[in-house]
Amino acid sequence: MTTSTGANPYQITVGSVTRQLRLVPVGQMGFVPLIEFIGDSELTKAAAQALVPLIPEGTEALLTVVTNALPLTHELSDLSGLPYQVARKKRRTYMQNPLIQEMPGLTLGVSETLWLDGPHAERLSGKKVVIVQDVIATGSMAMALARLTERAGGTVHGYLAAFKQGENTLPMQYLQELPKWVQS
């Protein structure tokens, strides 16, 4: 495999934790570096510790979406003392009056649906909310979460992600930029 840059773009270091990222083949176009927080409590904790100082002053709640950012957001909540809520990608039988938010998918005509349980949405009402993700790429998921926040009666107070991977115009805070594509 050849790489598009001289340095090794598939290695990341967060705090004292260094990981070689797995490269996921995408068609014949190349590879995408994969961040795995799930199953890696060391990397997750290091990223959360590095992200805490980037939480905007005045933040009152965090909002994320299943699944990859879930341990990270839990850890951020634990370290910062801020409560967090989680949007789901499937309706759960126990949900009461959930907010339902469509988001545009990667494939034309296919969209994904987010579900925020009613009692959880209530906890965002009147609050300054920061959207949290493991990786923000195009920003379409972040914007769907922002819309959920507003519909719940909250105010979007910022966007926080461990990594930025690709182009978007969101005023986001992040630790590092990752290459979106690695040519094979």
Add this chain to the structure above:
Amino acid sequence: MTTSTGANPYQITVGSVTRQLRLVPVGQMGFVPLIEFIGDSELTKAAAQALVPLIPEGTEALLTVVTNALPLTHELSDLSGLPYQVARKKRRTYMQNPLIQEMPGLTLGVSETLWLDGPHAERLSGKKVVIVQDVIATGSMAMALARLTERAGGTVHGYLAAFKQGENTLPMQYLQELPKWVQS
């Protein structure tokens, strides 16, 4: 609403954290108390702290399944220093040679499928593995995770859950028993 016992069975206390559980209506049969670790880093951390001493001696790895037990298992991993792996309920595009495990569903003829990514399965090989869940009820999910462990070349070293909710014959360690049904 009337309750089946004099005490309030919908309140739990773990360490210094007390929560009123939401009661989820189930048909006309009554209610099921719902444990929500997702979105509650305080309860999650308290449960993990209480569970660490229950991890059997000699344990080398933890295995759980998305989604509810994910923050709990991350926290257990962080507190104990043990690595953890996570089975998914959908195939992810990045998976390489995943182990695929069917589990019997709640409805006759409907089964759920678990996916354990190949590189993650390798990390269980030769290891003494403890199955972790937020709640163990019938034990069918725990048994599917045990089967995944064995197929990955690991040995099941125990079953750990924050709560037991219902009858099963697993040799499980848990913090508290929850009522399975609350009559309306």
